[in-house]
Amino acid sequence: MNNKNYSSDFHGESGYKVEINGNTYEVSFDNGKNIVQINGDPVNLDICLEQEPDLYSVIVDGKSVLIAIEDNGAPGNYHVHTSGYDFETEVITAREAQLREFIHGADSGKKESIIKAPMPGLIVKYILNEGDEVQPGQGVIIMEAMKMENEIKAPTAGSISHFHVKEGDAVEKGQPLFEINN
Amino acid sequence: MNNKNYSSDFHGESGYKVEINGNTYEVSFDNGKNIVQINGDPVNLDICLEQEPDLYSVIVDGKSVLIAIEDNGAPGNYHVHTSGYDFETEVITAREAQLREFIHGADSGKKESIIKAPMPGLIVKYILNEGDEVQPGQGVIIMEAMKMENEIKAPTAGSISHFHVKEGDAVEKGQPLFEINN
């Protein structure tokens, strides 16, 4: 589902690209009807504010779900919660998508990912060292939080390019811990 | 507890008169301490916003209660809910109290009370007529709401001076029904 143009009016005023867990969805709205296109499929969407400020009752093709859509700092970034699961999403307009393609067109290949502290705590120990190769799910750092030791694991394969913290550091939630080069 | 001045600084910046169910309380605050005077008695007051916009966790002399304090339209008018009971309150500052005394000083004696519809519904029937004497609790009008007939009763003694509605009228919540002269 990556980057194919399903909807004829995706490039129009009401076309959006949604990035979510590495997948891209194209959504377009036709003002005047409840019908929305998602990846080319029409669905009937009915959204009502259920509770201030951002909990919605959503009925999609008759199916009823409760969805929280929280602004997540940057424009077009939303934290979405539904049915027990949490999603980080980025929504860009068709125009923004074109602009990005123009700017980043040549950019490809290697990326760095920064792994952040999932909760406040204390850095107990490095398991691996800078330069070590990691597999997804492999433990990199031991952190103590809520009286328990927790392994912070690599989300992707690659090599550890940099530690932002050292043993004994107290860290806040969201603070960068280390980087993986892949 | 009517209109006696308990607190030495009632006439100061932080003195208030609270009217509630026909009773008057005098309350004064001393900025800088948690101690508040109510009718001359000092109490320790600790109020925290529990839930937006106006639900508070209140600890008064150690006693813990949950209180909703809702703005009620006019300045200084609050609807207070606690422990299953609802109160309409009017809070005036010491200065406002002096002003009122000056204006209304000569005013006394007869009053009119307007009885309003407690819920939306249909006026089925008058039980009494204009000019009739009523006792508190006596039925004056039959209203139908939620498929049930309900008697609207006189809250005070007096005579019925005017009906604002006639049989067969559909009324909204809060619409004046009749007046009692006492």
Next chain:
Amino acid sequence: MIQKILVANRGEIAIRVIRACHELGITTVAVYSDIDRLAQHVQLADEAYNIGPAPASESYLRGDNIIEVAKKSSADAIHPGYGFLSENPDFAREVENSGLIWIGPPPDAITSMGSKTEARAIMMKAGVPVVPGTPEGVEDDQEAKRLANEIGYPVLIKAAMGGGGKGMRVVSRESDLADSLEGARRESMSAFGSPIIYLEKFIERSRHIEFQVFADNYGNVVHFGERECSIQRRHQKVVEEAPSPVMTPELRSEMGEAAVAAAKACGYRNAGTVEFIVDQDRKYYFLEMNTRLQVEHPVTEMVTGVDLCKLQIRVASGEKLPYTQQDIKISGHAIEVRLYSEDSLNNFLPTTGRVRYLKPPDGFGIREDSGLREGGEISIHYDPMISKLIAWDHDREGAIKRMKRALNEYHITGVRTTIPFGLFVMENESFRKGDFDTSFVEREFDVNMLLEQEKSWEKIAALAAAWKRHEAVSNGNGTASNNSTKAINNEPGKGWKMLGREAGLR
């Protein structure tokens, strides 16, 4: 087996049915009127469809629309809950004719029991004792006067097609008869679409005791014991319990057998309730049969452990009753307090509004069947019963104490409810002793007791109001009244140390 059920109702009972379905692995379809788009039952169901404008006559009573939605959504069956179309035999028939399963009794049984006069005739024939009264509807006032004298005052005027206390009047003397007949007919017409009323002997100081019966498609009929529903105001139940404090094992099996006989006499299937009145000598009389799940069914569930709503679905899908009479045991005691959006301090006048804060109780032995949500609107369009609180314990005394705890814990603002009244009942000496009858509210309830309670909170309410004004004044908003919240976040004055801390945390 049923795969998908459309729930043709709203509020707490729609949610009750949705929960039963989900426990059976059945997909649920909710229907809603325009103003119920955000109601809890819509959110808990798997699917939801609009069926029309707010007035029930244009939505929840529109059987045709509901059947259409059932077909569109490929539902196999319809559960009607209580109220609305639940006791409408034409709708039940239409559902069956559309090839859907009707989760309820046969349409003919609904018809027979729906006519209170016909029901009385059937029961008399089956040997079940009935209250003395007119065998059929009374149209003429003179005829009514004659019959009332024959029966002897006090008499009770009842709507022939009625239920739920609507269209009911007690008349103590002939001079009040004409006015009461007029009122009862008007109310009956408005509630049931029929002005037909009839007369019964009004049995004074009687108790209302009803039996839960259940019949499958194979002729098996059992009862699940009784519920005592004597605490009523305006002839509507407000507090129910199981078992009844006056019941003995002997009387239970005698009345239970009568209830089973009643169900058999009208060819009953599925869940039903046979209501009796019991006089001071413990003589019992058939009152009426309700051909649906009752509001108060949870107390029976709590003392028998049986999920009656799931049993309805299983029986409707052709299963045999999994219990014989001997399997059904009563264990402990359960009390239900109905919460109405009514003002306990003002003659139980219905109140409407938006639920602002909602913090219901929980914990061991407490169950709430509720249709409430924070921000939800209580409108004039539907029944003011908004929630049911149920407490179970080993014995009656424990259940009363637990209910009292739960009512005290319950925090709801925005609409007035009958919580203060519920607390009054739990604290009342006659209630605690089990010594009461249907005249309990008239005899025991005095609003001044609640006003006294209210008075005990006045000072703290005054303090809170004064503080709110003081906050506004201190923040330069002495006359503007809508930004006190802001005031709290903006440096609430040095003295308010905890507020300062809270603000720091935000």
Next chain:
Amino acid sequence: MIQKILVANRGEIAIRVIRACHELGITTVAVYSDIDRLAQHVQLADEAYNIGPAPASESYLRGDNIIEVAKKSSADAIHPGYGFLSENPDFAREVENSGLIWIGPPPDAITSMGSKTEARAIMMKAGVPVVPGTPEGVEDDQEAKRLANEIGYPVLIKAAMGGGGKGMRVVSRESDLADSLEGARRESMSAFGSPIIYLEKFIERSRHIEFQVFADNYGNVVHFGERECSIQRRHQKVVEEAPSPVMTPELRSEMGEAAVAAAKACGYRNAGTVEFIVDQDRKYYFLEMNTRLQVEHPVTEMVTGVDLCKLQIRVASGEKLPYTQQDIKISGHAIEVRLYSEDSLNNFLPTTGRVRYLKPPDGFGIREDSGLREGGEISIHYDPMISKLIAWDHDREGAIKRMKRALNEYHITGVRTTIPFGLFVMENESFRKGDFDTSFVEREFDVNMLLEQEKSWEKIAALAAAWKRHEAVSNGNGTASNNSTKAINNEPGKGWKMLGREAGLR
């Protein structure tokens, strides 16, 4: 009789105790740390007093401050809940020396059972079977190596003063021993203030089954049957049930008698739990005794009908146990799922944050013991267990289905919880068959199953996010991101007819 109780705890267990007190007509005093000013237990208690800053060591562990508050508020007794000071014999002694009633076991029994090594010695003497292991703490690594070889791998390293899985390590081979000893000592030191560890034979594929015992001041001791607590992750219980799916009436009375003997051996009073491990041949071994009310006590309450917390208070105030062993009957089946503020999809990492929306389930057979409130903060300072969901039904299958329904109904945002994991357990084939042991999570749980579930909601999440951006763009706020709510109230575009209606209603 006790008139006023200070509850020396926070969260769901403080609320549990407050509810028990209120049902007994006892006034409650809450204590709170600075960041708990708005916690639920403060709001439900009759009185509340601050006892210090957020870290437990400066507030909930400050026995001196707590006793001072008890005196200031004229409390008669202190209930410690679980955790914090509940198993601190010095505190218990101090409470009693201050003339207050300690609602718990005698300080000496706490001391004996608090030392896991001493407890083992007492039990061996009383003839209760114990797991093979070192009779006392092991300080030296070489000594540990020798003992481990003697016991035979795999061995379990445990904190001598420990509990709750903290400081625990399974070691399968000698080469891992040194690292594990180091980690266990560090964790034990941090959690219990003592680095002393000991070794036990690790019994593979064993089940964790515990018995609830109760002793009064007059030598009467009974048990309330067992709880199965084998579903653990990181040696912490996450799902518990009663009865155990492998229990037989014979084994129950045998193990129950051993549990009663254990309680008698240490001179026990009040509520306690004797934990056993049961191997694949149903041989059982004493593991440890917990000298407090357990987190998982509700499942026992649900199947026996007995309010254990109220019984604690009654026994502490000098009442005799109102039950003999024969009075205690098990009825139906109950399951508890603990909700932790942990990320089920990310190795159960603790998460912190503010609860934004909270809509818990309810209905027949569902109970929630929760310390949560909307807007409440989950901090790093306290245990990540935030709530307990309990389901009861006639039988185990029914209880599982009911729990599944309730977990699906549960809506909580702002912090991640173990709800997805709970659903995984309820749907797991081995769990449903009752065929599992303490290695369940390692053997059966694969995060990919949850990731697949997550994936099934991705499209609808994408749709919702796109709609939110579209609303912002349509209202001229394409880049500003914080007024989409306003967008909804301001004429949301002709197409959104329901939104229009909702706006009209506001």
